[in-house]
Amino acid sequence: MKEESIQQERIPRRILPGGDAVPAIGLGTFGSDKYGPEEVARAVYGGIRQGYRLIDCAAVYQNEAQVGEALEHALEEGLAKREELFLISKVWNDRHGEGEVLASCRQSLKDLRQDYLDLYLVHWPFPNYHAPGCSGDARNPDSRPFRVQEFMKVWAQCEELAGAGLARYIGMSNMTIPKLEAVLPLCRIKPAFLEMELHPSFQQPELFQYALDHGIQPIGYCPIGSPSRPERDRDAGDVADTELPEIAEIARAHGIHPALVCLKWAVQRGQIPIPFSVKEPQYRSNLQAVTEDPLSEAEMESIRRADRNCRLVKGQVFLWPHAGSWEDLWDPDGSISC
């Protein structure tokens, strides 16, 4: 027998500065080179049936056409109304040129079978790209450091597509405070969302607070610590969030999987986590977890202290030829690395 879907009234919301209410948790769709487009699309359909309303897509995940089919079925069957969904897509790094951002957005709309997106993000703040599925030491000789004027040309196209009604909100991803400091004063339309890596072992407290202080809602990717991430994003020193002693202890106390502790923490802290799973029991329990049995203040504080500053998506494949280590992508000295 099919389980009842999780009631919408029970799912927490984040209220944006303009008053709009957005689901406080969503479903990721990056198959991590491990799960094919059909599997991911089935999870999107199943996720909507279970009660997910926010779906994080991207052109580079190479599954928007299949996800679009799943969305169409879900809408046709009345599992949700379009205005209840919050659909996200992103422009990939090889589509930053003049006119390309708009073209990429239109392609995502076509693939996703939608008239508009709720949020369109600049996936990475530079035009450096790697071939899908490449190895961790792959480098693109055309890669170059972040340049404010170049980025603003991309952003201006986002502003244009928002003005044309192709996306209700526009936002950025994989930014740093120095980059935001440089670009925010130049934005005609400020970013409403910032998608960033956020999990217990990588909390980015300064950037997180910076976003909140500027009225920008953080969306947290890899919320469970991305245990199925591609080889290129694995490093011997990486920490597994679900094995952190602080997380394991809280999981034992609540009698739940450590992954669910990560998600409860994320929602209670105030980011929108977008956990990925193609397995129905997992994605259902991920959504269910944030509707019940909250963490105590002491547990929240214990997780706050568990931060290990362990970035998983280091982005080394985007490094430019004369760059030093992957850390250069993240402006460790407080100024934009060049």
Ligand SMILES: NC(=O)c1ccc[n+]([C@@H]2O[C@H](COP(=O)([O-])OP(=O)(O)OC[C@H]3O[C@@H](n4cnc5c(N)ncnc54)[C@H](OP(=O)(O)O)[C@@H]3O)[C@@H](O)[C@H]2O)c1
């Ligand atoms: N903006 C960006 O640059 C960016 C970068 C990365 C990701 N993202 C987005 O963020 C989403 C989430 O990140 P992610 O997929 O890398 O990592 P994640 O959500 O932290 O981890 C996903 C993995 O966690 C496991 N999992 C999920 N629910 C579980 C549960 N209840 N119990 C036990 N294990 C569970 C599954 O592993 P198994 O497969 O082994 O079951 C799943 O593949 C992506 O799908 C994508 O939409 C955005």
